Amino acid sequence: MRDVTGQVFRFAATMALACAFTMLVIVCAGAPPFQTLTLIFVGGAGSTVKLAQSLSVWVPLVICSSALLLTFSGGLWNIGVEGQIVLGAIFATGLFRLTEGAGGFHGIALGLAAGMVGGAMWALISASLRVWGRVHEIFSGLGLNFVAVSLCLWLIFGPWKRPGIASMSGTEPIPESLWLSHLEGLPLCPVSVSLSVAVFLAVFTVMKYTRWGLTLRAVGQNPQAAEIMGLSPKRRQVEAMMCAGALAGLAGALQVVGLYHQLLPAISSGYGYTSLLVAMMASFRGFLIPPLCLFFGILNVGSIQLPLRMSLDTSLGGVIQGVLVLSLLLVQGVEASIRKMHSRGTEYDRRAAD
Amino acid sequence: MRIDIKNLYKCYGDVEANHAVSLSLEPGRVYGLLGENAAGKSTLMRILAGYSRQDRGEILFDGRSVRLRSPADALSAGVGMLPQDPLDFPALTVWENFMLGGVRRNKREAVRGLRDLAERFRFVLPPEALVNSLTVGERQQLDLLRLLDVRVKVLILDEPTTGISLAQKELLFAVLRELAQEKDRTIIVVTHILPDALANCDEILIMRRGRLVGQLARPFAAEEIVRLMFGENVYLQAEACHKPSPVEEVLLSLENASLVGEKLVLTGLDLSVRSGEIIGLAGLEGNGQELLLKGLAGIARIGSGKMVFCGKELQGRASSEFRRSGIAYLPMAKLEEGLFGDLTVEEHLRLAFPDRIGDTSELFQRRCMQDFQLRAAPSSTAQSLSGGNQQRLLLSLIPLRPRLLLLEHPTRGLDISSSRHVWDHLNKCCGDGASVLFSSAYLDEILARSHRVLVFHGQRLFADAPTSELNMETLAHLMIGRGKAA
Numbered sequence: 001m002r003d004v005t006g007q008v009f010r011f012a013a014t015m016a017l018a019c020a021f022t023m024l025v026i027v028c029a030g031a032p033p034f035q036t037l038t039l040i041f042v043g044g045a046g047s048t049v050k051l052a053q054s055l056s057v058w059v060p061l062v063i064c065s066s067a068l069l070l071t072f073s074g075g076l077w078n079i080g081v082e083g084q085i086v087l088g089a090i091f092a093t094g095l096f097r098l099t100e101g102a103g104g105f106h107g108i109a110l111g112l113a114a115g116m117v118g119g120a121m122w123a124l125i126s127a128s129l130r131v132w133g134r135v136h137e138i139f140s141g142l143g144l145n146f147v148a149v150s151l152c153l154w155l156i157f158g159p160w161k162r163p164g165i166a167s168m169s170g171t172e173p174i175p176e177s178l179w180l181s182h183l184e185g186l187p188l189c190p191v192s193v194s195l196s197v198a199v200f201l202a203v204f205t206v207m208k209y210t211r212w213g214l215t216l217r218a219v220g221q222n223p224q225a226a227e228i229m230g231l232s233p234k235r236r237q238v239e240a241m242m243c244a245g246a247l248a249g250l251a252g253a254l255q256v257v258g259l260y261h262q263l264l265p266a267i268s269s270g271y272g273y274t275s276l277l278v279a280m281m282a283s284f285r286g287f288l289i290p291p292l293c294l295f296f297g298i299l300n301v302g303s304i305q306l307p308l309r310m311s312l313d314t315s316l317g318g319v320i321q322g323v324l325v326l327s328l329l330l331v332q333g334v335e336a337s338i339r340k341m342h343s344r345g346t347e348y349d350r351r352a353a354d
Numbered sequence: 355m356r357i358d359i360k361n362l363y364k365c366y367g368d369v370e371a372n373h374a375v376s377l378s379l380e381p382g383r384v385y386g387l388l389g390e391n392a393a394g395k396s397t398l399m400r401i402l403a404g405y406s407r408q409d410r411g412e413i414l415f416d417g418r419s420v421r422l423r424s425p426a427d428a429l430s431a432g433v434g435m436l437p438q439d440p441l442d443f444p445a446l447t448v449w450e451n452f453m454l455g456g457v458r459r460n461k462r463e464a465v466r467g468l469r470d471l472a473e474r475f476r477f478v479l480p481p482e483a484l485v486n487s488l489t490v491g492e493r494q495q496l497d498l499l500r501l502l503d504v505r506v507k508v509l510i511l512d513e514p515t516t517g518i519s520l521a522q523k524e525l526l527f528a529v530l531r532e533l534a535q536e537k538d539r540t541i542i543v544v545t546h547i548l549p550d551a552l553a554n555c556d557e558i559l560i561m562r563r564g565r566l567v568g569q570l571a572r573p574f575a576a577e578e579i580v581r582l583m584f585g586e587n588v589y590l591q592a593e594a595c596h597k598p599s600p601v602e603e604v605l606l607s608l609e610n611a612s613l614v615g616e617k618l619v620l621t622g623l624d625l626s627v628r629s630g631e632i633i634g635l636a637g638l639e640g641n642g643q644e645l646l647l648k649g650l651a652g653i654a655r656i657g658s659g660k661m662v663f664c665g666k667e668l669q670g671r672a673s674s675e676f677r678r679s680g681i682a683y684l685p686m687a688k689l690e691e692g693l694f695g696d697l698t699v700e701e702h703l704r705l706a707f708p709d710r711i712g713d714t715s716e717l718f719q720r721r722c723m724q725d726f727q728l729r730a731a732p733s734s735t736a737q738s739l740s741g742g743n744q745q746r747l748l749l750s751l752i753p754l755r756p757r758l759l760l761l762e763h764p765t766r767g768l769d770i771s772s773s774r775h776v777w778d779h780l781n782k783c784c785g786d787g788a789s790v791l792f793s794s795a796y797l798d799e800i801l802a803r804s805h806r807v808l809v810f811h812g813q814r815l816f817a818d819a820p821t822s823e824l825n826m827e828t829l830a831h832l833m834i835g836r837g838k839a840a
Contacts, residue, residue: 209705222693226694227653231705232672
């Protein structure tokens, strides 16, 4: 019971703090705060079309955040998720070019599989460096993100450029037989949504109910004890990274077949970093992932309205996201230090109970 | 400066780190503070240096009661501590480090101050060198000069001799003796290395399980010090302990093996363990007992030589394979090395007994409650358990039919009846053909429970003797490197 009140309190404190900070930022930018916030939320969820747009952002966010739930549980900071998305998109596009658009259901399935392979391989580099090369995955991941983006640009401007021109607008679109169909009149692809729901449920179930999930959590908690207990922590960490990479790759491939139908320089749209924020906020509480992603998706789509209607920059959406995460971390930090101050009492209680 | 400590208490959770400690330290002397791991010596010194605060009790400097709220507080009262790992700024130069925390001055004055002090104590510390290019010993010298520069009257050194060269060690103690004599400084050296204390200290204080158990002056009797450090559990003398009799079959053998640890390497180990045998590991801390256990568990690397277990060579294999072969290892640092803080008791059982998924409640009843008397719900997390219950949980996780049990201090933190229970269980395992190697801070536990004792001294396996040939006195003798070596 105390736990639930704590959660509610934490949530309320975070929201209050985040609102206060956001207001401050908006006021500093010289805009009316309430009107601006209303504009963002109406812009992201005000109509069916808007909501569909937000949901199409939700898809990669949910998949990547679920992927990060795996690596976080295993004690890994998979910053490289961004690059893994890009590699997924590249591999899918590459496969379509190889098969020259032999299409239909099998073509799409193969493309998604190729994306997963690409993401998993990219993650394997980070994982190997971590496990055998003692390079922290934050550094390798960050480095590989730059490499992935450069690789993408090189392909778009080099080998995969459109006949005659090479431009930021991306590669030649893939054949229409490889497009995942959209809902009538809405920018939303039902297959992508179902896939992301499936991914989320699968990850949630694996972490909560399987021995592999339990082992992974144990490894993340205490690799030394895991070693002593014979749980092969290194192998588990490599597996977690590769699974996460495969999922991120799937998200990247879905961006190609479900949304853009071509390889773009900004194919990942920074969703990898956004899902890092989501995963951090959810911190092991997997059930928070879908609502948080929806919220972030709405923010993302809603802030597109800002330059049009308020002559504010779209980056305000990003600022709000950042402020939200910082507020949560701050509330958690304050809570931890309060708990530490009181911990002496509880430790004595424990002693009496022994 | 004269220091009086009166009736000092300090608890960390359910661990009583200091219990009713009272002592007086005179100026002009070098004191050695001895004790096994977790005896409470570091806690006492950290309180004296302002790093933590006592729960109860009084500290007097030159007869005046003081309250130390921070290390800076202690420093301004004249107490400085050299921690085990140098507290410096590796990316800065020697003179910059020297200047930090001292009086405000410019570079020329700082360099001159550093030079003068270094020359006086025969230290060679180039002012412009980066601290991360220095050896541990040199960094310690720099730390020492920094404290002397702010004119400390009490100097505490925590394990100062680990990681420094022999020449540096000799120089350090020569300087400490000089410092004690001039200006009546009080010097306290915390150590678990007996020969260092014997050779260099005027008085030796001994702590065991949070209490001060002895204060001895020269001439020192090393055997007495060892006995005080390790103590005796009276209960074991009262009863003749039942021991299962080992069979002839060799379960484990090491052939000319070397084990590579973080701080030391054991070489040329030859050892054979019979099925059903219980072997006690004795020795002052840090001489290789832990490393032997870790090596046999597959956690520390076997550098060369062979380890044959049940007819199978295990060197170079993964630790999971060691465990699959029936080797179980119980680390000393329970929550840090052996358990998963946020996971529940039930989840621990599921991890430790993978083939038993589904019926953990039966396992919990029999294993945790009956065999090891764990007092906790299956849903409690490991970190919410008391130290004793964490130990019981760790014991519950030992495989059901182990072949070899490697135990670091298996009964630490348990009361008498629980530790008897644990031994009943271990004896039963041995009756079924398993072997036990264990280390203990209680010499009488080692003598009462084992068939054979391996004594570690001077960071090597020093003696290997059947328990029937040993008593407290001869064992203590071997532990300080006297008597017959194996």
